[in-house]
Each structure stands twice: as C-alpha cells, then as structure tokens.
Amino acid sequence: MGAGPGLRLVPSDGPGDVDGLLVRVSRGDRAAFEELYDTLSSSVYGLARRVVRDPTRAEDVTQEVFLEVWRKASRFDAGRGKAKTWVMTIAHRRAVDAVRRSESQRRQDHHGAPDDVSFDEPGDRVIRAEEHGAVRECLETLTDLQLESVRLAYFNGYTYGEVATLLDRPLPTIKTRMRDGLIRLRDCLEGAR
Amino acid sequence: MSTDVHTLSGAYAVDALDPREAAEFEEHLEQCHACREEVAELQHAAALMGAAEAAAAPAALRSRVLDEVERAPQLPPRVASLPSDPVTVPGSVVPLRRRLPARGLLAAAAAVVALAIGGVLVSDTMRDDGVPLAGGVVQVFEADDARSVTVDTSNGGKVRVALSAAEGQMAVDTAQLPDLGPRQVYQLWTVVGDIAQPAGVLDDPKTGASMGLPAEGTKVAITIEPMGGSERPTSAPIVTVDPADV
Numbered sequence: 001m002g003a004g005p006g007l008r009l010v011p012s013d014g015p016g017d018v019d020g021l022l023v024r025v026s027r028g029d030r031a032a033f034e035e036l037y038d039t040l041s042s043s044v045y046g047l048a049r050r051v052v053r054d055p056t057r058a059e060d061v062t063q064e065v066f067l068e069v070w071r072k073a074s075r076f077d078a079g080r081g082k083a084k085t086w087v088m089t090i091a092h093r094r095a096v097d098a099v100r101r102s103e104s105q106r107r108q109d110h111h112g113a114p115d116d117v118s119f120d121e122p123g124d125r126v127i128r129a130e131e132h133g134a135v136r137e138c139l140e141t142l143t144d145l146q147l148e149s150v151r152l153a154y155f156n157g158y159t160y161g162e163v164a165t166l167l168d169r170p171l172p173t174i175k176t177r178m179r180d181g182l183i184r185l186r187d188c189l190e191g192a193r
Numbered sequence: 194m195s196t197d198v199h200t201l202s203g204a205y206a207v208d209a210l211d212p213r214e215a216a217e218f219e220e221h222l223e224q225c226h227a228c229r230e231e232v233a234e235l236q237h238a239a240a241l242m243g244a245a246e247a248a249a250a251p252a253a254l255r256s257r258v259l260d261e262v263e264r265a266p267q268l269p270p271r272v273a274s275l276p277s278d279p280v281t282v283p284g285s286v287v288p289l290r291r292r293l294p295a296r297g298l299l300a301a302a303a304a305v306v307a308l309a310i311g312g313v314l315v316s317d318t319m320r321d322d323g324v325p326l327a328g329g330v331v332q333v334f335e336a337d338d339a340r341s342v343t344v345d346t347s348n349g350g351k352v353r354v355a356l357s358a359a360e361g362q363m364a365v366d367t368a369q370l371p372d373l374g375p376r377q378v379y380q381l382w383t384v385v386g387d388i389a390q391p392a393g394v395l396d397d398p399k400t401g402a403s404m405g406l407p408a409e410g411t412k413v414a415i416t417i418e419p420m421g422g423s424e425r426p427t428s429a430p431i432v433t434v435d436p437a438d439v
Contacts (some may be wrong), residue, residue, distance in 0.1 A: 026267070026270070028267060030259075030262070030263075033259075033262060034259060037255060037258060037259070038255075041250040041254070041255065041258075042247040042248060042249050042250055043243065043244040043246075043247045044250075045247075045248060045249070045250035045251075045254070046243075046244075046246040046247040046248035047243040047244070047246050047247075049246075049248055050243075050246040055251075059250070059251060059254050062250055062254060062258070063254065063257060063258050063261065066258045066262070067258070067261055067262065067265060070262045070265055070267060071265060071266070071267055071268050072267075072268055073267065074267065074268055074269060074270040075268060075270070080229065080233050081233040081236060081237060082237065084240065084244070085233070085236055085237045085240040088236075088239075088240035088243050088244060089236050089239075089240060091243065092207075092208055092239070092240075092243055093208050096208045132241075132244070132245030132247075135241055135242055135244075135245040136245070139242070150203075150207060150239075150242075153204065153207040153208070153209035154207040154208075154209075154239055154242060154243070157208070158209065159204075159209050159210065159211055160204040160209040160210070161211070163209065172197070172200075174204075175200055175201060175203070175204050176200055176203075177203075178203035178204045178206075178207060178209060179200055179201075179202055179203025179204070179235070180203070181203065182203045182206055182207070182235040182238050182239060183203070183235070185238045185241075185242065186234050186235060186237070186238035189238060189241055
C-alpha cells in the first residue's frame with residue numbers, strides 16, 4: 001500500500017478492502033494493521049484536525065483511535081456496518097471527547113465565561129473538499145437548518161442542546177433536523193453511487 | 194424512556210447526546226433492530242462526511258502508532274454485550290464474607306470476557322492475562338473433581354452450578370429456568386462487592402454457560418433483562434451464587 005519512507009499515498013475514498021483488513025487485524029496481523037493505517041490515517045487525521053483544530057492534538061487523537069482499533073478489532077461487528085464507518089465513528093467520538101474535555105477545562109479556568117463560541121464560516125471546509133464531490137453536492141441538498149445542525153454537532157462537537165441554543169431553536173426541532181438532515185444525506189449519497 | 198426516543202438516532206449518529214442520554218439510547222438500541230439499522234446508516238453517512246475532510250497525517254505519526262501497537266495487547270472477541278464501566282447491582286446481592294485480594298477485580302473483569310455461552314468456544318484466543326478461554330459446560334459437570342450444587346431461583350426455577358478445579362472452569366446449567374417468552378432474556382453477571390459486570394446473555398438457556406473459575410470473592414448472578422440484554426442489571430437477581438458455597 002504505502003510508498004517509500006516519507007512518501008505516503010493519500011488515499012481518496014477508494015474501495016480498499018478495509019473490512020477484510022480489519023478481520024486480519026483482529027487476529028493480530030500487524031502487516032494488515034499497517035495497511036489499514038495507510039488506508040485510513042488521512043481520513044481519521046483529517047476528521048480529527050477538523051474537529052479539534054489543533055494539529056498536535058489531532059495527532060494524539062489519531063493515535064488514540066488507531067490504538068483503539070487495534071485493541072478492539074475483535075469487537076467489530078460486520079453485521080452492524082462497514083469497517084471504515086466503524087473506524088470513523090471511533091475517530092469522531094474520540095475527537096469530540098477531546099474537544100469537550102478541553103472545553104470543560106477551559107470553562108473551569110475561566111469560571112464559566114461563555115465567551116468565544118466558534119462558528120465555522122458557512123460551508124468553508126466542506127465546500128473545499130473537491131475530491132469528495134458527492135458529499136459536497138449532497139450536503140448542498142440539505143436545508144440550511146439541517147446543514148447547520150448536522151455540521152455544528154459533527155464538526156464542532158456540540159451537543160444538540162448546545163446547537164439548539166446557538167441556533168435559537170427548540171430542542172425537538174434540532175433533534176429532528178439532525179435526523180432528517182442525515183437521512184437526506186444518506187439517501188443522496190446512495191443515489192450518487 | 195420518552196416516546197420520541199427514536200428521533201435521537203440522528204443526534205446519536207453525530208455524537209451530539211450527553212453521556213447519560215447516549216447510554217439510555219444505547220440501551221434502547223439493544224432492543225430495537227430497526228433503530229440499530231437506522232443508526233448504522235446515519236453513522237455511515239456521517240463517516241463519509243468526515244472522510245471528506247481527509248488530510249495527510251504527519252509521517253512521524255505512523256511510526257508512533259505502529260510502535261505503540263507493538264506493545265499493546267488486543268481484546269478477545271466479545272461473546273455477549275460488555276459495558277466498559279462497572280455498574281452497581283440494585284437489589285439483594287449478599288455482601289462479601291471476606292476481603293477481596295487486590296487482583297480479584299482484575300480477575301473478575303477477565304472472567305467476564307472469558308465467559309463462553311452455551312459451551313461454544315469462540316476460539317483458543319489467549320486473554321490479556323494469558324488465561325485460555327473457557328471450555329464447555331458438560332466437561333465441567335462430568336469432570337472427576339466436579340463439585341456441583343442445585344439452587345432455587347426466585348422466579349420458581351433451578352440452576353445447577355458446577356466447579357472443577359482440574360478443568361479450571363465453572364459451569365451453569367440453566368435448563369430448568371422458566372421460559373421467559375420472546376421479550377426477555379436471562380443474563381449472567383459477575384459480581385464483586387456490589388459491582389456487577391455483564392457476563393453474557395443466555396440466548397438459549399437450554400445450553401447453559403461456562404466460564405473460567407471466578408476469582409475468590411467473585412459471585413455469579415442471573416437477572417431477567419429485556420431482549421438483547423442490558424449494560425447494567427435492571428432487576429434484582431433471581432439467584433446469586435458464590436462459588437465458595439458450591
């Protein structure tokens with residue numbers, strides 16, 4: 001998979017038999033683990049950097065993610081989804097945990113001052129991801145409220161309660177927009193293949 | 194649980210629930226096949242959105258990760274639902290009679306992952322502590338040195354429990370437990386003090402279960418749980434067995 005030292009392919013969303021690799025990893029196959037790392041590290045690191053923002057912490061999160069993947073490979077249940085989704089779900093959870101940990105630390109340091117809530121510029125990064133045109137196009141089919149709800153939760157690590165506060169909408173509305181937004185994204189991506 | 198729990202699937206898929214809600218929703222997921230499917234699909238969509246952010250990881254990170262993995266043991270396959278945190282059993286677990294050795298807790302946790310349901314071995318995988326996984330139920334009952342006892346359960350059934358030091362196993366024969374119908378299951382727990390760890394769901398009580406000999410001070414309890422099992426007991430045990438009494 002990977003090229004020589006210092007020159008690593010950045011895989012796009014290529015098919016790569018991640019599921020098969022993960023099965024081998026669950027049996028302690030380190031070569032398969034290396035291949036899995038080379039296949040997914042850019043996705044994991046990119047997501048972590050997007051969520052935690054600080055590149056050094058994104059590296060730490062990525063390291064935690066792959067360690068968890070190694071340790072828990074046997075717990076992956078192919079009946080519940082694809083291996084790549086499993087890894088990305090771990091990655092997202094770890095990244096969000098890191099954000100929330102540092103946020104609560106920051107709040108303690110600042111006696112709870114609710115300052116400097118960071119919004120993304122609308123559509124900045126998502127729109128930039130040229131190589132993932134299908135995702136970008138499909139995100140554009142979401143309503144503004146669906147898109148903001150999903151993105152603030154997914155990329156900023158906010159709870160739906162926090163999103164409701166930020167967007168000044170009732171809780172049930174945000175909860176529902178997250179769900180129907182993701183459903184629309186899912187349906188659109190299915191149609192795109 | 195509120196009636197609109199299903200609509201939490203989207204928030205759950207993007208990790209936007211607080212820890213308590215997430216735990217509640219996961220309990221719900223264990224009982225709701227359609228919800229699990231929906232969550233899987235929404236997590237997949239979210240994962241694609243995340244993967245669209247791909248950025249090359251620093252080259253040095255690769256060797257750090259591989260070095261760390263070189264030293265890290267892997268978890269054995271799961272044979273039943275396992276929570277990550279110990280939980281407290283509500284109800285009537287009898288307190289320990291003697292102090293637990295320090296390693297007891299670790300051994301109890303190991304016993305949880307060692308449990309094989311229905312005597313079906315998952316593999317000969319070694320656990321982190323190097324102890325092989327459990328053998329079958331029958332071998333334990335038929336071992337030359339087997340000690341066994343039959344205990345009444347509070348719901349009008351019986352369980353037979355056998356220990357064999359030679360086999361290094363404890364087995365539970367649950368064939369005489371009342372049928373629970375389609376909505377509930379019997380679930381096994383290892384209990385140390387008032388901390389219960391799920392040890393396996395008896396999909397078919399007729400086949401029983403076996404596990405490595407629990408550490409001293411570790412008891413085994415059975416509760417009735419919703420289909421799919423629970424992460425923590427939701428009812429008082431119908432029976433608690435202290436291996437020392439067998």
